[in-house]
Structures are given as C-alpha cells and as structure tokens.
Amino acid sequence: MNVSNSLFDFHPDWLAHTLASASSDLPETKHQLPDGTQVSRKANGVLWLTPPAGRENPNKEALIISAGVHGNETAPIEVLNGLVSELFAGQWQLACPALLMLGNPVAMLAGERFVDVNMNRLFNGAHSKPEYKGLPEAARARFLEEMCRQFAMAHQGLALSHYDLHTAIRPSKRERFALYPFLEGRSVPAAQCEFLLEAEVETLLLQHRESTVFSSFTATLLEAESFTVELGKVEPFGKNDLRRFRGIERALRRRFCGQPAPAVQAPFDHLTVFEVVHEILNTGPAFRFHVPDDVANFTEYQPGTVIWEDDETRYQVGTAPEAIVFPNRAVPVGQRVGLMIRAKGSFGAR
Numbered sequence: 380m381n382v383s384n385s386l387f388d389f390h391p392d393w394l395a396h397t398l399a400s401a402s403s404d405l406p407e408t409k410h411q412l413p414d415g416t417q418v419s420r421k422a423n424g425v426l427w428l429t430p431p432a433g434r435e436n437p438n439k440e441a442l443i444i445s446a447g448v449h450g451n452e453t454a455p456i457e458v459l460n461g462l463v464s465e466l467f468a469g470q471w472q473l474a475c476p477a478l479l480m481l482g483n484p485v486a487m488l489a490g491e492r493f494v495d496v497n498m499n500r501l502f503n504g505a506h507s508k509p510e511y512k513g514l515p516e517a518a519r520a521r522f523l524e525e526m527c528r529q530f531a532m533a534h535q536g537l538a539l540s541h542y543d544l545h546t547a548i549r550p551s552k553r554e555r556f557a558l559y560p561f562l563e564g565r566s567v568p569a570a571q572c573e574f575l576l577e578a579e580v581e582t583l584l585l586q587h588r589e590s591t592v593f594s595s596f597t598a599t600l601l602e603a604e605s606f607t608v609e610l611g612k613v614e615p616f617g618k619n620d621l622r623r624f625r626g627i628e629r630a631l632r633r634r635f636c637g638q639p640a641p642a643v644q645a646p647f648d649h650l651t652v653f654e655v656v657h658e659i660l661n662t663g664p665a666f667r668f669h670v671p672d673d674v675a676n677f678t679e680y681q682p683g684t685v686i687w688e689d690d691e692t693r694y695q696v697g698t699a700p701e702a703i704v705f706p707n708r709a710v711p712v713g714q715r716v717g718l719m720i721r722a723k724g725s726f727g728a729r
C-alpha cells in the first residue's frame with residue numbers, strides 16, 4: 380500500500396489528514412518509505428522522520444520545522460505539506476532527521492489564530508500556569524515541547540535548528556523577516572544568516588529578552604539555533620500566492636536533502652538587522668495605544684512621537700526614529716501589543 384494511504388487514512392496528503400483528524404487523539408503510527416526512511420506519526424500533525432541507517436548526513440544536522448502554531452497562518456503550512464508530499468512521492472531523499480509539526484490543528488480547521496488562547500505564548504513552560512489549566516492549547520504546547528525534547532535527546536551530536544514558520548496579520552514594509560530569540564551572549568551564526576537570505580528573508584530582528592514563544596523554548600532549553608520566521612501575510616487556505624514562498628520552500632528542501640548551501644546572491648545578499656528597544660504591553664483598562672489598527676509592520680515613527688500611555692506611564696520614541704512591528708491592541712492584559720525596534724546594522728554585502 381502507498382505510504383500516504385496508510386499513514387494518512389486515504390486523505391490526499393498530510394494537511395488534509397491533519398484537518399480531518401483535528402479533534403481526534405491519534406495513536407502513534409510507524410511507517411517506512413521505499414528508500415528506508417522511517418516515518419513516525421507521533422500524533423495528529425506531528426511527523427518524526429529518520430533517514431535509513433548509513434545514509435550520509437553531510438550537514439551533520441537535525442531540523443525541527445513547525446508551522447500552524449497560529450491556525451490562520453496558512454501559507455507556511457501549505458509549503459511544509461507540499462515538501463512532505465514530495466518526499467513521500469520519492470522526489471527526493473531525506474538526509475537528516477527531521478521533526479515536522481503542524482502546531483494547532485483545531486485552530487487551523489477553524490481558520491483562526493487560536494481557539495482559547497494564543498498558543499505561541501504558552502511555551503517555555505507557560506502552559507503549566509494555573510490560568511491555562513485544562514485548555515487544549517496548553518496541552519498541545521506541552522506535547523510539542525516534549526516532542527522537541529525527545530528529538531533533541533535522540534540526536535545529540537547533530538547541530539539542531541528550529542524554524543517556526545508564521546505569516547503576519549498586517550502588511551509589512553519588509554515582506555519577510557525573522558526573529559532571533561534572546562539568549563545571553565548569543566550572536567547569530569553566519570551560516571544561519573545565509574540560510575535566511577537563501578529563503579529570501581532579508582530582515583532579522585534580535586529579541587531583547589527570553590519569552591514564551593516556541594522558538595524561545597527550543598533556543599533556551601534545547602540549545603537549538605531557532606528562529607520565528609514571518610514569511611508574508613495571513614490568508615485563508617487556498618488563497619496564498621505560493622510563488623511568494625518559493626524561497627523558503629527551496630531552502631528547506633535543500634536542507635532536508637543535505638545539499639551544501641548555495642553562495643549568497645543578489646538581491647538577497649544582505650540582511651538588515653534590527654533590535655527591539657521597547658516591548659509594548661497591555662497594562663490594563665487605562666492603556667491607550669496611539670498606533671492605528673491598520674499600520675504596516677516596520678512603519679517608522681519620529682523622535683518624540685507618543686506611542687502608548689496609561690495613567691502612570693507614557694512611551695515616546697527616543698532620540699532616533701523607531702519602527703513598530705506586530706501592532707495589535709486586541710490582546711489580554713499583560714501581553715504584547717507591539718515591539719518598537721531600531722536598525723542595528725547589517726550582515727553581508729553593502
């Protein structure tokens with residue numbers, strides 16, 4: 380029997396199966412591709428792939444790729460699903476172990492960012508907070524963390540990278556950008572910058588503190604080189620212009636196949652690096668946010684502009700212009716309303 384048929388219960392592909400099984404508790408199932416690659420479906424939307432023993436892993440690495448941690452960010456889900464279909468159809472062979480995760484199948488089915496609570500605020504152990512007790516998104520975040528832990532343990536000695544793929548709610552003056560989780564003393568390896576450029580991601584944002592997002596968990600606890608990667612704008616399934624996602628698709632395929640990195644090429648030959656200078660948090664009922672709802676990511680504000688205030692605090696842009704990323708006033712008290720950022724330099728040519 381065709382492995383897709385048996386693994387995906389006669390659904391045409393991994394995504395269709397994951398959506399159809401969104402509210403099911405699937406037991407672990409194991410399969411083998413004709414070339415000997417082991418495929419373990421650990422749960423709905425979670426595939427652990429192991430190349431056959433003896434196959435060379437030229438880049439000496441293991442990859443964790445996640446998409447759909449926000450259910451309405453569909454393009455990266457479609458890209459990852461397409462790569463899985465290619466692998467299962469024998470179009471290329473896997474060189475490195477890979478853990479592939481569709482983060483929040485229930486939210487994906489609903490076409491929503493999340494169902495009860497933003498899952499990308501539940502990592503680094505936040506899922507265990509009493510206020511999230513009993514919520515399916517907390518259980519899923521805990522499970523995804525456990526999968527990552529087991530995968531990292533099983534592949535000690537290989538370089539571990541995690542790319543958590545997203546799309547942004549609003550338009551962006553910089554179409555694709557990556558966020559690098561904060562770790563004391565860490566700097567971004569050149570090979571990772573080159574991978575981002577290969578994926579046509581031209582902007583990198585350095586986080587200023589540890590957080591509860593998925594990439595912060597894998598970076599902090601598993602010592603992975605991790606990135607949240609924003610690849611475009613949120614659209615429903617079937618409405619994405621997947622030509623705009625060819626960069627990440629090609630770059631991931633190349634990594635899965637264990638091929639060497641191509642030389643960096645214009646126009647994707649330099650990465651503009653920004654740093655977070657201020658995180659805007661919803662401080663409660665008196666919080667007033669002065670950025671309009673529809674402003675694009677990377678919109679710049681001049682020194683002195685008041686960005687937010689409440690009855691005790693007022694945040695004004697400092698002596699140099701600052702730009703905003705992820706403006707979103709509709710978040711619970713204590714959560715991020717946006718990030719104020721400033722250009723820090725660049726990597727590569729120019």
Ligand SMILES: O=C(O)CCC(=O)N[C@@H](CCC(=O)O)C(=O)O
Pocket residue numbers: 449499545546547548549558592594607705706707
């Ligand atoms: O467009 C938006 O407002 C949100 C897009 C998104 O989901 N971004 C991630 C970034 C995670 C990080 O800071 O690494 C998120 O908000 O979870």
Ligand SMILES: [Zn+2]
Pocket residue numbers: 448449452545546
């Ligand atoms: Zn997202």
